[in-house]
Amino acid sequence: MLAAVVLAATLAASAPAAGAVTVAEPCAGVNQDSVVAYLDTGDRLSQSASLYPGTELTVYVCDSGTPETYSAWELQNNPGFAITEERRLSAVVTVQPADGPVRLGRALRFKDALPGGRYTVVTGARADSAVGNRTLSFPSGAAKTQFVQDEAAFVEANDRVMDAAETLQARAKNGSLGASKPNESLTTLQSVSLNASAAAAQQSAFAATRAGDTADAGEVIAAVERQNADAHKSARSALQAYLGALQETRRGAARLVRLVAVGALLVGAAVGGGAGYWLARRELSKTEFDRGVSRTSQFSPKQIAVPVGLGVVALIVGAAVPVVASSLLTVIL
Numbered sequence: 001m002l003a004a005v006v007l008a009a010t011l012a013a014s015a016p017a018a019g020a021v022t023v024a025e026p027c028a029g030v031n032q033d034s035v036v037a038y039l040d041t042g043d044r045l046s047q048s049a050s051l052y053p054g055t056e057l058t059v060y061v062c063d064s065g066t067p068e069t070y071s072a073w074e075l076q077n078n079p080g081f082a083i084t085e086e087r088r089l090s091a092v093v094t095v096q097p098a099d100g101p102v103r104l105g106r107a108l109r110f111k112d113a114l115p116g117g118r119y120t121v122v123t124g125a126r127a128d129s130a131v132g133n134r135t136l137s138f139p140s141g142a143a144k145t146q147f148v149q150d151e152a153a154f155v156e157a158n159d160r161v162m163d164a165a166e167t168l169q170a171r172a173k174n175g176s177l178g179a180s181k182p183n184e185s186l187t188t189l190q191s192v193s194l195n196a197s198a199a200a201a202q203q204s205a206f207a208a209t210r211a212g213d214t215a216d217a218g219e220v221i222a223a224v225e226r227q228n229a230d231a232h233k234s235a236r237s238a239l240q241a242y243l244g245a246l247q248e249t250r251r252g253a254a255r256l257v258r259l260v261a262v263g264a265l266l267v268g269a270a271v272g273g274g275a276g277y278w279l280a281r282r283e284l285s286k287t288e289f290d291r292g293v294s295r296t297s298q299f300s301p302k303q304i305a306v307p308v309g310l311g312v313v314a315l316i317v318g319a320a321v322p323v324v325a326s327s328l329l330t331v332i333l
Helices: 002-014 141-174 180-191 194-211 214-293 301-332
Strands: 034-039 049-051 056-063 081-086 091-095 101-103 118-121 125-128 135-138
Touching: 125 141, 135 141, 135 194, 135 214, 141 180, 141 194, 141 214, 180 214, 194 214
Parallel strands: 049 118
Antiparallel strands: 034 056, 056 091, 081 091, 101 118, 125 135
8 A cells, every 4th residue: 555655656756747836927026137936835936945855846037027938048957956847938847855055047058057046955864775775865864763763673574584484494395393493483473573564664764755755765665565575475485385394294103103003903912812822722732631631630710810811911012002102193293
């Protein structure tokens, strides 16, 4: 939204000067050849005027109290102003940043220097933008300070998001998903208010338009928007890569634990059942042999208590392994 406002302001600045005035008698009271200029309020420019960049002036050349046609004198673009419209009797100019006084009477193409049309430009304060690589002119030192602070906050937030995204991408590629760094990176992406810091930087840059620096302000605002969008794109891509790798790792861990559980169950059943059966069978065979030798031999249940007990213990151990494996699976997942 803010970028759209700046674009509108830029278009308005480059369009024909809608706010320029047409004075009915611009040379009234002027008794010598001189340059006169009028503000968009219709007030004649004084000789000691201080103007902000972006101020519009309508310029005339007077000859014995009568305005001359523009083709007889014509203005040339000089530091301190830019011609935005040429009319039959006048020219409309927009004040630009300049060091020292500006003299319109010395910028005539077809006439020698004339008195009048002198002003100084209020430059306010200037600041270099680290994001847009532009120098902005602000209407006050406070506006400059606010921009410097807000842009620095945005740059810091942007760097933190980009660093976190890079860390997540690296961890996703090398499989270090359980390290502390990914957790810190996830926390950073969750806590950094990148959109808010970008909006603050754009709002502060917009203040430069009040000093007439519309084009540079628009470039800086657009640059902030681009960097903000790039950071969000990198963060989304890193999160997708990290979550995909994490999901794949969990699937692999789940498969491993299930295989261990099933294998342990089969081994436990085989060992418990097989060992118990073998020991019990041995005792029964021994008893049968003894009875063949002597009819007085008697079979006692105590004789198979030990093999049966060992078999039961083995089965319990085999059954417990899947339970432990399930707990391990829960911890991993």
